[in-house]
Amino acid sequence: MKERALILVQRLQAEISAALEAVDGEGTFIDDYWTRVDKSGDHGGGGLTKVMRNGRIFESAGVNVSEVHGLLPPSMSQKLIGEERDAKFYATGVSLVFHPHSPMIPTTHANFRYLEVESYSWFGGGADLTPYYLWEEDAVHFHRTLKNACDAFDPEYYPNFKKRCDEYFYLPHRGEARGVGGIFFDYLGKDDPENLPEIYSFVEQAGEAFLDSYLPIVHLRSDEPWDENQKKFQLMRRGRYVEFNLLYDRGTTFGLKTNGRTESILMSLPPNVSWEYNYQPPAGSREEALIQTLSQHREWV
Amino acid sequence: MKERALILVQRLQAEISAALEAVDGEGTFIDDYWTRVDKSGDHGGGGLTKVMRNGRIFESAGVNVSEVHGLLPPSMSQKLIGEERDAKFYATGVSLVFHPHSPMIPTTHANFRYLEVESYSWFGGGADLTPYYLWEEDAVHFHRTLKNACDAFDPEYYPNFKKRCDEYFYLPHRGEARGVGGIFFDYLGKDDPENLPEIYSFVEQAGEAFLDSYLPIVHLRSDEPWDENQKKFQLMRRGRYVEFNLLYDRGTTFGLKTNGRTESILMSLPPNVSWEYNYQPPAGSREEALIQTLSQHREWV
Numbered sequence A, B: 001m002k003e004r005a006l007i008l009v010q011r012l013q014a015e016i017s018a019a020l021e022a023v024d025g026e027g028t029f030i031d032d033y034w035t036r037v038d039k040s041g042d043h044g045g046g047g048l049t050k051v052m053r054n055g056r057i058f059e060s061a062g063v064n065v066s067e068v069h070g071l072l073p074p075s076m077s078q079k080l081i082g083e084e085r086d087a088k089f090y091a092t093g094v095s096l097v098f099h100p101h102s103p104m105i106p107t108t109h110a111n112f113r114y115l116e117v118e119s120y121s122w123f124g125g126g127a128d129l130t131p132y133y134l135w136e137e138d139a140v141h142f143h144r145t146l147k148n149a150c151d152a153f154d155p156e157y158y159p160n161f162k163k164r165c166d167e168y169f170y171l172p173h174r175g176e177a178r179g180v181g182g183i184f185f186d187y188l189g190k191d192d193p194e195n196l197p198e199i200y201s202f203v204e205q206a207g208e209a210f211l212d213s214y215l216p217i218v219h220l221r222s223d224e225p226w227d228e229n230q231k232k233f234q235l236m237r238r239g240r241y242v243e244f245n246l247l248y249d250r251g252t253t254f255g256l257k258t259n260g261r262t263e264s265i266l267m268s269l270p271p272n273v274s275w276e277y278n279y280q281p282p283a284g285s286r287e288e289a290l291i292q293t294l295s296q297h298r299e300w301v
Helices: A002-024 A074-081 A136-151 A157-168 A193-221 A228-247 A250-257 A262-268 A286-294 B002-024 B074-081 B136-151 B157-168 B193-221 B228-247 B250-257 B262-268 B286-294
Strands: A030-037 A044-053 A058-072 A087-100 A107-117 A120-130 A181-188 A272-274 B030-037 B044-053 B058-072 B087-100 B107-117 B120-130 B181-188 B272-274
Touching (some): A002 A044, A002 A087, A058 A074, A058 A262, A074 A087, A074 A107, A087 A262, A107 A193, A120 A136, A120 A193, A136 A157, A136 A193, A157 A181, A181 A193, A228 A272, A228 B228, A250 A262, B002 B193, B044 B262, B058 B074, B058 B262, B074 B107, B087 B193, B087 B262, B120 B157, B120 B193, B136 B157, B136 B181, B136 B193, B157 B181, B181 B193, B228 B272
Antiparallel strands (some): A030 A044, A107 A120, A272 B272, B058 B087, B107 B120, B120 B181
16 A cells, blocks of 8 residues: 555656646756655654745745655654554555645645555545635535545545534634645554545545645636735735644654755745734625624535 | 733833834834633733844744643653653743844844743743854954853852853754854742842843843944845855754744643744755855854853
């Protein structure tokens, strides 16, 4: 399964980055191959980080594949497999974040990964959408596309994964969701190893569905006009994105604690960001409407 | 001691913010009084956040006083007093961060605080400097001024507090210090309650010394010319500042976990920030020199 998972994440990286270049029309991805070996020889790995900067549509976009192995510290092993000891792990995954110039086009993030810790194996992943100016039909389209991919495997998947996404991408100190959600799943197959091939197929389908969930929104919103105040609002909302990733995101924490490659982990951070003390959106504005939407539970399909 | 500590931090806030307005010449602090009471009645508090935005010299500056009390969760109580249970706490402090427009003027942060957890009381605090373009004599001046304040009380203070500052303001995932350090102390008086009045005097002197350590650098560097590339470098270095504060800073973590006031806690974040994938400074440049300085241990006085 290791080999199949690695090939899957590499294929998704190639397909998604090629599609993004085609949509952008100007920006191209720079390939940055990297390897990582620590002195003890316990940890190793490498990957390919593809980064686009200042394209026509995307201010920054990154699609990273990594394959790492080593020993987990006992505290992490306790959390993952319930045994507190140095534990061998292997992880491979693709993760991506796209930050458009236009505040009318949402940011998106997706991640599909395969892990082995000692004798356990599982898949995790998901995709979520972070709009700055919201058209509700865009959130509906994003969710519906992912729901269709889920429903083909298990009718319980979408409701469960949607809920977990809402729970995961939440900033308690703001009382806000990071965005309008999507799907999030983890430990899939961990207690059900004979089902891993079927789960592999689901992850493959979810990965394939990601572009269909996002690109139509880019096409729809790329001609929407925007002004400097709307750009300022986007930069402030990107601040929330940074807060989530550095305060709460498990992928970031896992990466930094396992001596991962900093630049590839923090590639998710937006290129330009602002913080403004105690910003309050004008009453009745689209900015206020967004914040209200992110402050309450919502079913999109 | 509670009353004395509160008055001290309020006085420091007033003096420091008045001096900063005088230096800036254009910017003024807006006062934002706030209170915080949770539904259970277990937690309460309030404070005054003073914020300057877009002054002549300072892009943003904040000086916050807070006074909060409540119950600590057992996990935090374990860390602080070695007893795992709900523990009553009281905390008051002043904290400040100044972000100048010019990349030639360093950012600075200082914080002086008094805590009571059950029957324990202590002071903590410190001050540190984060330059973007470094004149070594500025770092020397900053350290020497703080050292003089320390030496008047205990010759062991400065070497200990300088070392703890270096250890604390460190980004392991970057292999870099946040800046050129300063002093950092905590739990002062916790195991030595009869010495608290003397420690109060030290904190008062350290607080008074802060302006003398920083303002001469502002005067010296405010006429240095700078260009857009140097501004870009500052924005990227501010990204490191954000990474430290959200990934490692105990004040931020403590504040957010004790249901503190988000806007006042995150006031420390810079107004405008950038991330650029895998930035490398030109060989032999001042940017490279800064990063080398931050990557190794250094005694300044």
